[in-house]
Amino acid sequence: MSPTTLAGPAAAALASLSSQDIAFLEALPKAELHAHLNGSIPINTLLDLANAHPPEDPHLPSDIFTYLKRLQAGVVLSEPSDFFMLFPAIYALTSTPEALAIATRAVLESFLCPQALSGATQCTYLELRTTPRSTPHMSRYVYLTTVLAEIDKFPGASLIISIDRRMSDSDVRECVDLAISLHGEGRKVAGLDLCGDPTKGDMSTFEPHFKRAKKSGLGLTVHIAELPTSAVSECFTLLDWYPDRLGHATFLDDATKATYFMGSGAAFFTSCNGNGVKYQPSIPSKYTPCVEICLTSNLLWVSTVPSLDAHHIQYYLEKDHPIAISTDDTLPFRTSLLAEYALLLAKPPLGIGLTHSEVAKIAQMSLDSRFTDDTAV
Numbered sequence: 001m002s003p004t005t006l007a008g009p010a011a012a013a014l015a016s017l018s019s020q021d022i023a024f025l026e027a028l029p030k031a032e033l034h035a036h037l038n039g040s041i042p043i044n045t046l047l048d049l050a051n052a053h054p055p056e057d058p059h060l061p062s063d064i065f066t067y068l069k070r071l072q073a074g075v076v077l078s079e080p081s082d083f084f085m086l087f088p089a090i091y092a093l094t095s096t097p098e099a100l101a102i103a104t105r106a107v108l109e110s111f112l113c114p115q116a117l118s119g120a121t122q123c124t125y126l127e128l129r130t131t132p133r134s135t136p137h138m139s140r141y142v143y144l145t146t147v148l149a150e151i152d153k154f155p156g157a158s159l160i161i162s163i164d165r166r167m168s169d170s171d172v173r174e175c176v177d178l179a180i181s182l183h184g185e186g187r188k189v190a191g192l193d194l195c196g197d198p199t200k201g202d203m204s205t206f207e208p209h210f211k212r213a214k215k216s217g218l219g220l221t222v223h224i225a226e227l228p229t230s231a232v233s234e235c236f237t238l239l240d241w242y243p244d245r246l247g248h249a250t251f252l253d254d255a256t257k258a259t260y261f262m263g264s265g266a267a268f269f270t271s272c273n274g275n276g277v278k279y280q281p282s283i284p285s286k287y288t289p290c291v292e293i294c295l296t297s298n299l300l301w302v303s304t305v306p307s308l309d310a311h312h313i314q315y316y317l318e319k320d321h322p323i324a325i326s327t328d329d330t331l332p333f334r335t336s337l338l339a340e341y342a343l344l345l346a347k348p349p350l351g352i353g354l355t356h357s358e359v360a361k362i363a364q365m366s367l368d369s370r371f372t373d374d375t376a377v
């Protein structure tokens with residue numbers, strides 16, 4: 001199964017590498033820790049699902065093939081919402097247990113099975129995340145057990161259950177209850193994620209649910225500070241859950257990073273939260289949550305990052321802070337994990353220009369930051 005079409009900055013970086021560099025990247029054990037299931041379905045699988053769909057289904061957009069062709073050719077994401085509007089059509093194609101199983105299998109194969117030409121896999125370990133949806137054809141429980149049945153077939157794969165910021169309190173409760181009970185039954189549920197449109201939702205209301213998930217032994221990862229408009233007070237709310245990992249963290253300001261991540265215990269930071277109240281977090285002595293870095297996603301989604309030079313990865317590299325290079329959504333961003341690693345190795349301006357040993361160290365950081373110790377090698 002070949003991964004999705006490669007194009008854009010990551011493809012250009014990959015094309016600039018020598019065959020020795022590519023062989024080095026392919027052989028490197030690495031973990032993909034930030035991949036959204038419905039954003040990572042190979043385009044050919046979606047086309048197959050669309051072809052197999054009953055044409056009279058009122059839930060399927062009538063222009064589904066035009067939409068899929070547009071996705072394949074590359075979408076322009078000028079507004080934050082342009083990105084989230086891509087998903088309803090994909091959801092229409094993965095709304096039955098049968099279709100969801102096909103899509104999940106294709107995603108798992110694209111990351112964990114040897115590629116046709118090189119014989120290499122994208123990664124040695126995958127934490128695939130997805131938001132449990134109830135549809136006219138399945139409950140959230142059936143959604144999750146369908147995905148887990150596919151994950152069970154792949155050594156080195158685990159599930160992270162995503163909570164969408166637009167969910168109601170009762171939806172969040174249901175999803176977290178399911179995460180805790182499936183994890184307790186020994187299913188391959190490794191953690192809980194917070195994702196979705198960063199302009200939506202009041203995250204303080206999610207706090208009790210994320211805290212009880214953490215208490216039950218699930219790993220926590222949260223999308224944080226994705227937009228320049230992301231409120232500092234919300235960042236404090238999320239950081240006070242002490243997530244094990246942070247997604248993107250693009251606009252986490254330097255004062256907040258210094259305060260939370262230096263973690264000296266003596267670090268003292270008073271600032272005003274959104275209500276104008278003096279705020280002093282009590283930080284564990286060594287809090288260094290791994291930051292899940294999705295380079296192409298940051299470059300293409302409303303250009304939250306204008307260039308690799310300006311990318312916040314530079315801060316974490318300088319501080320030797322754990323990071324995990326990840327793809328986010330291979331389908332709209334037309335990338336692969338190998339191509340994301342190519343962005344580290346390629347010479348500027350196509351890439352960051354790191355050495356082989358620096359890239360190997362980063363790959364090891366991704367393995368060290370996984371929520372389980374299961375790998376495919």
Ligand SMILES: CNc1ncnc2c1ncn2[C@@H]1O[C@H](COP(=O)(O)O)[C@@H](O)[C@H]1O
Binds near residue numbers: 198223
């Ligand atoms: C810019 N990067 C991102 N930021 C925030 N949320 C994202 C995202 N990329 C994907 N998602 C979230 O993942 C869902 C699709 O996969 P699942 O249906 O869960 O498998 C999207 O609907 C969105 O809520």
